[in-house]
Amino acid sequence: xxxxxxxxxxxxxxxxxxxxxxxxxxxxxxxxxxxxxxxxxxxxxxxxxxxxxxxxxxxxxxxxxxxxxxxxxxxxxxxxxxxxxxxxxxxxxxxxxxxxxxxxxxxxxxxxxxxxxxxxxxxxxxxxxxxxxxxxxxxxxxxxxxxxxxxxxxxxxxxxxxxxxxxxxxxxxxxxxxxxxxxxxxxxxxxxxxxxxxxxxxxxxxxxxxxxxxxxxxxxxxxxxxxxxxxxxxxxxxxxxxxxxxxxxxxxxxxxxxxxxxxxxxxxxxxxxxxxxxxxxxxxxxxxxxxxxxxxxxxxxxxxxxxxxxxxxxxxxxxxxxxxxxxxxxxxxxxxxxxxxxxxxxxxxxxxxxxxxxxxxxxxxxxxxxxxxxxxxxxxxxxxxxxxxxxxxxxxxxxxxxxxxxxxxxxxxxxxxxxxxxxxxxxxxxxxxxxxxxxxxxxxxxxxxxxxxxxxxxxxxxxxxxxxxxxxxxxxxxxxxxxxxxxxxxxxxxxxxxxxxxxxxxxxxxxxxxxxxxxxxxxxxxxxxxxxxxxxxxxxxxxxxxxxxxxxxxxxxxxxxxxxxxxxxxxxxxxxxxxxxxxxxxxxxxxxxxxxxxxxxxxxxxxxxxx
Ligand SMILES: Cc1cc2nc3c(=O)[nH]c(=O)nc-3n(C[C@H](O)[C@H](O)[C@H](O)COP(=O)(O)OP(=O)(O)OC[C@H]3O[C@@H](n4cnc5c(N)ncnc54)[C@H](O)[C@@H]3O)c2cc1C
Numbered sequence: 001x002x003x004x005x006x007x008x009x010x011x012x013x014x015x016x017x018x019x020x021x022x023x024x025x026x027x028x029x030x031x032x033x034x035x036x037x038x039x040x041x042x043x044x045x046x047x048x049x050x051x052x053x054x055x056x057x058x059x060x061x062x063x064x065x066x067x068x069x070x071x072x073x074x075x076x077x078x079x080x081x082x083x084x085x086x087x088x089x090x091x092x093x094x095x096x097x098x099x100x101x102x103x104x105x106x107x108x109x110x111x112x113x114x115x116x117x118x119x120x121x122x123x124x125x126x127x128x129x130x131x132x133x134x135x136x137x138x139x140x141x142x143x144x145x146x147x148x149x150x151x152x153x154x155x156x157x158x159x160x161x162x163x164x165x166x167x168x169x170x171x172x173x174x175x176x177x178x179x180x181x182x183x184x185x186x187x188x189x190x191x192x193x194x195x196x197x198x199x200x201x202x203x204x205x206x207x208x209x210x211x212x213x214x215x216x217x218x219x220x221x222x223x224x225x226x227x228x229x230x231x232x233x234x235x236x237x238x239x240x241x242x243x244x245x246x247x248x249x250x251x252x253x254x255x256x257x258x259x260x261x262x263x264x265x266x267x268x269x270x271x272x273x274x275x276x277x278x279x280x281x282x283x284x285x286x287x288x289x290x291x292x293x294x295x296x297x298x299x300x301x302x303x304x305x306x307x308x309x310x311x312x313x314x315x316x317x318x319x320x321x322x323x324x325x326x327x328x329x330x331x332x333x334x335x336x337x338x339x340x341x342x343x344x345x346x347x348x349x350x351x352x353x354x355x356x357x358x359x360x361x362x363x364x365x366x367x368x369x370x371x372x373x374x375x376x377x378x379x380x381x382x383x384x385x386x387x388x389x390x391x392x393x394x395x396x397x398x399x400x401x402x403x404x405x406x407x408x409x410x411x412x413x414x415x416x417x418x419x420x421x422x423x424x425x426x427x428x429x430x431x432x433x434x435x436x437x438x439x440x441x442x443x444x445x446x447x448x449x450x451x452x453x454x455x456x457x458x459x460x461x462x463x464x465x466x467x468x469x470x471x472x473x474x475x476x477x478x479x480x481x482x483x484x485x486x487x488x489x490x491x492x493x494x495x496x497x498x499x500x501x502x503x504x505x506x507x508x509x510x511x512x513x514x515x516x517x518x519x520x521x522x523x524x525x526x527x528x529x530x531x532x533x534x535x536x537x538x539x540x541x542x543x544x545x546x547x548x549x550x551x552x553x554x555x556x557x558x559x560x561x562x563x564x565x566x567x568x569x570x571x572x573x574x575x576x577x578x579x580x581x582x583x584x585x586x587x588x589x590x591x592x593x594x595x596x597x598x599x600x601x602x603x604x605x606x607x608x609x610x611x
Contacts, residue, residue, distance in 0.1 A: 049558030086111030087118020090413030092603035117332035125448030127493035135327025136558030159348035169321035173478035179461035180211030189467030201283035202304020204462035230273035261300035289440035353482030386581025416589035442563030448554035454541035470498035567592025
């Protein structure tokens, strides 16, 4: 029996002794009672991300059209603004609103999760008495030096110093420990467990400082556990490129945009080996949100899929170093601190890295900004005709009970496709457009290791794993700041990341694949994931150096059934995000983008539209 710490949730059931399912003090006014002082979701392990208990009400609303939530308690709370969704976009909307209208304006943020931040999720693992911090979703600020002035000002106001990452991120870490990009082939799919010192693709290149491949293409092809013909084909792909296409130069660009990467592999390079095709399919991981079989040659080339020369992922002014130890949760926490100054100690985002947030202080009636967690909004409605209404009612479910609050305006910063199921009276065209928006599933699993000797012995900074659920395993980013020290030696505890971009049936349209993969993901239990992680790590690491039960201290499986925004067809994203009376629409989805900077900009736009 495993000794893995998932002490808090097992498939959605809070099992800590003496704890109730919901961490509110028992009271007839449960929802306005404070959270327990011990309430601290970042330290929970097990199934995280969109954790069990967070999405059932929204799914009931969308899937079964549920409208009867029992009797509703009107809390007689009136706000200037209610924000639905406490991710970076919703938190930013609250910030912009108070910036523009005054910090005395009353704002309530409602979120269905047990933590704030949405995709920007902090994971803490306690290993051998040490707290290791990691990220369960939104990872880094991408190219922040290209950010709009509005975003830069927000970051400055909440105490994010972008220059600080130049020294906080230890660029030499991978060199010092000789860690690079490798590929793990598993026995089940490739016939033997084998690690080859080559990534066969560009994906790991986004990790700043990571060492390059240690083998030539010839050696890498030779060492891959494939048949002789498979090895030959792999080498042909590695030596391939656009020069292999018999297309006139002036037509090449158009050709690569209109022809499939997999047709190029099969027809131009003569690949039919299932192992090579599998490596190719998984070589873009989440960069296109689907397997590369749906990509054009141009798209596969731009993400450096199998056989394309490495390309720079980010420009020189924007190295991929803008990463708090908890990823963009560091930004979310800084926003929350700005909104509710008493919630934690610290004068800058850096000083908040180790701060223990007082969740019991998030929803105090004395705050001008309040955050109410575990609260799924199921109905938002203008009390009068939308154009003239100055009163919007917001119904939400908390601990299976229905509550109502009122606001002068509402920003919907939640997943956009749920909005037509929640907002009453939306124009037909807008409602239809919102229903067309989509998101791809994604999973970030964080694993607390008591030591990382096995990673070091194999020189693994990033291990592409085309045969596994988690297509890559990587060291966490080497960032030390605010008193937090990244792991120094391989004898120390650390957190490794395992990333899974689940695909659907090969060749199916992307949305079909998203749907299939999403259902499959939500259908799995923690034990299924633990089993998969056990077999992945045990197959990859040398037996003498790694013992799963001995070396793995804790696992957090952050499942994002609705992960990257994928937008909708044609003009539907723009049509969908139009203001509707006193209700406006934010979230990354409203720009069909998956970027924290855009999430902020969408919060800004939505607040401006409210006037
Ligand atoms: C695994 C992963 C990694 C990523 N990595 C990066 C990265 O490195 N850099 C980057 O810039 N971006 C990254 N992103 C993109 C990420 O989406 C954005 O950075 C940003 O965090 C999105 O913020 P948001 O507020 O728009 O949406 P979200 O974070 O999704 O927040 C929306 C919130 O609304 C809640 N909600 C939904 N419905 C309801 C309801 N009915 N009632 C109440 N609340 C509701 C949701 O549950 C969620 O908490 C990543 C995304 C994922 C999934």
